[in-house]
Amino acid sequence: MMPTFQTDIIEARNFLYQLLVRQVDEKAKNWIEQKIHLLANSFSTQNFYIAFTSAPRFVGKQNLHLSPMEESEANAIRKGFTLKNWTIDRTTRILFVLYLPTENAENHVSILSKVFQTAEVNELVALYAALPLLPFPEKYIYQCTEGIRTNMAPVFEAVALNNPFPAEFLDENAWNQLFLKAIFTGKKIYQIQGIKQRANATLAQICSDFAHERWAAGRKVTPELWMPVVHFINDTILKDLEKLKESNDILQRQALVLVCLESSHAQVKELLTGMEDLKEKALKGEFSWESISEQWHEANQ
Amino acid sequence: MMKFIDPHIHCVSRTTDDYEALRQAGVVAVIEPAFWLGQPRTEVGSFKDYFSTLIGWERFRASQFGIRHYCTIGLNSKEANNEALAEQVMEILPLYIYKEGVVGVGEIGYDDQTALEDKYFRLQLELAKEANLPVQIHTPHRNKKVGTSRSMDVCIEHGIAPQMVIIDHNNEETVKETLDRGFWAAFSIYPSTKMGNERMVEIVKKYGSERIFINSAADWGISDPLAVPKTAQLMAERGISEKDIHLVCYQNAYDAFAQSGQMHESDFIVEIDQSQRFNGNSVLRGGRDPKIEKLDSKIIK
Known part of the structure; x- marks a missing residue:
């Protein structure tokens, strides 16, 4: 039986939120606050979808900066979780993903699958980078293998590198495929977690x-x-x-x-x-x- | 070296040789309007996957060659005639038009000028208005002059400002009205059926460079992806000033589509360096020499 949660979602939300507000300007901060208020109090698929898709226009795409302390905090929130090379828009999108209702696995998967299916490149990167924070991880194993099959380099990197999800949840065959594809496409292999x-x-x-x-x-x-x-x-x-x-x-x-x-x-x-x-x-x-x-x-x- | 934008090219139908040649010729950005595929689709899923390709795989493919890929999303006029399907396509359009890098609703307009084409053209104008996006209008091959006038009438009727509308595939017969009414006048340099580039030179001589720009409209038919740089070279040889060439082959297209807020010159990769990697992938994989199409045959009849 796999766990329902990989992390305390409230804690993860707070962590991402703090990282963001420290770095974005007042206008972007207000926008983020308005959106999380909306998602927390009157969640709808439509509201979520608009917030997720439109994030870069309101928060920008600068790199996210992390102090060494924040890096270890990330690891405490979820073992192996790292925000290496993340951007502000990606962090914002993942913060919104953490507002999906978690009462029901089918509902969660149905909303997020639709987003996966219609995502552009940067959205796909955000979605796959969010894997280690998602509830119902066993429901996202197939999606993870889909990410490994991608031909888009940034998307593959989001699944395979600096991400604890694959090593914890993939079966042996899928894991081996990830490793060999990373070799084949010239990735920095030490960035794959759980090789040993x-x-x-x-x-x-x-x-x-x-x-x-x-x-x-x-x-x-x-x-x-x-x-x-x-x-x-x-x-x-x-x-x-x-x-x-x-x-x-x-x-x-x-x-x-x-x-x-x-x-x-x-x-x-x-x-x-x-x-x-x-x-x-x-x-x-x-x-x-x-x-x-x-x-x-x-x-x- | 001059840089160019091709604001209408169907990259999904083009090879990597074309991408290499485009970049070599100085094309730094392209816009791919959603169109039909040469034969009608029968399922809404085909549209969904096509739109996802435009914002996903094709965007990544172009980036490997140092070219910024944008797109416009819409239901084309030909397939608007299948009403049951068109209804379903209209339902999924809002999932795509707010995506990053979607610079307009297009290419939409009239083909046979049927009642159904008219219906879905109008519905999509409303969508564009709501999203505050430019509209890229395909003008018909047959009964062109009437179809072009009518397209502009309908835009005005829906309260869309002419500067938010690009009238595409203009010719000698339609250009004057398009310009007089304040719309952007785009020309497709496409062998045999649309504009030839010697004729295009004459148009620029006659009408100047304000609100006029050119594209290749290259697709799955016999067409020339290098139409923009080739025409620029021909214009230079025939005495058109560098400033006008820049407006017609770069700046006007940029100004028209940047109104979407989704296109930024700062995102273009301007320096061409053959050893450079784009998105982590070497352009010259496996040590191949670049295949560069020569610009020696630059007349397109």
Whole structure:
């Protein structure tokens, strides 16, 4: 049985509201207040729809700024919840989503599905970014997989990156699809939440197959690909890792060292022989999956 | 390099080669009016998905090439003749016309000039008035002069200011009345059936550049997406001033549609840099060289 709520909705509303009023001008603040008053006291689908759609014209589209304290507050409100790269209009739209009535799952889904179906690009980004705050999460799993199927890069990023929902609710097949699509479309993989927890033998094999396909075509393989293989080493993957050791690319060797350090597999541990300097640096935190990812994307844009 | 706006082009029917060529030729923004698809739709769902494509996938597709994509939303005159379907389409229009980047109600007007066309034209004028959006009017191919006059009469009758109305597909026979009555006069440079660009040069010589602008109306038929830049080049060669070319190929279209409050010059990507990424995707994927259509054949007959 899945939970009905992922967060205390009142608390989440207050948090978003405080972030907004700190940053918007008086006119925008009044507009937001007027709308939430309307939604709280006389909710109608029509009122919600107009508020949601027209938000950018009244509040603007500037970036939302967060202090480190507010970032940890976000995480306290909902584990893994982050407002990284959010804008004012997106935050406002999601605040309005939190005013949907929650007495009845069918009603909630029916209103929001209609919005999903007729949404433009920025609205889709807001809707998918809202997934971790929605009540009745099991009702939105299919919608989440639809978001993974999208071809619109910003929409895919809203589902897959900096979002705790997929790792918590997707089945293995859908999760693996998310991971591989993120690799395939060149996303920064460390921004996917829950990679370690959701790693599995099937995904490890898919990653190995993917590398072989790329190598056969004479193409590069991002070192981020090896993040989920740590606990699922087989003979093929062991050979793949040996190959990384021979790589001229320092990032590939760094990735190998991180895999070796996390793994308890004896033959994988042995691969560290002759890589003591990198091991040293890894232990000192001089590189990480994040730094590997950032540098890889910098070099391979 | 001059920059251009093509304020009428059906991008859903065009290839990525066209997008590359448009950007290379200096087109920084396009407007895609909702139209028919070459054959009649039979279900309201087809309209819904088409409108969603205009504000979603097509907007993203254009952004990959550094082009800002806007659209106008409406029930076209041909399909207004299916009354049962038209009623359902009218019901979903309000879901779309308030969306971000929707710069008008269009393209609407007359085709056969039937009673049903008249009915839905008027209903949509009311919708535009309520939303305070410009109206993009398709004038008929047959019985054009009468149809054009009538379109303007009906706009006035509904209390819509001429400066909020773009009369499209003008020709030598309709331009004078359109301008005299204070409407925007748009011309589609479309081979064989609409305007040729040598004729267009003569029109600008005769009527000047006030409230006149051009578009390609490129669609699924034999048409030329580069009609705007090609015509600009021809105008320059035939002695029309740079200032007038700028008005006819950029500024007037901008001024007309920016009245929607949904189009902002500051959103255009003006610097062209082949290595630049738009919306996270490289324009030149897989290391391909850009395919650039040459402007050597610039006469459109």
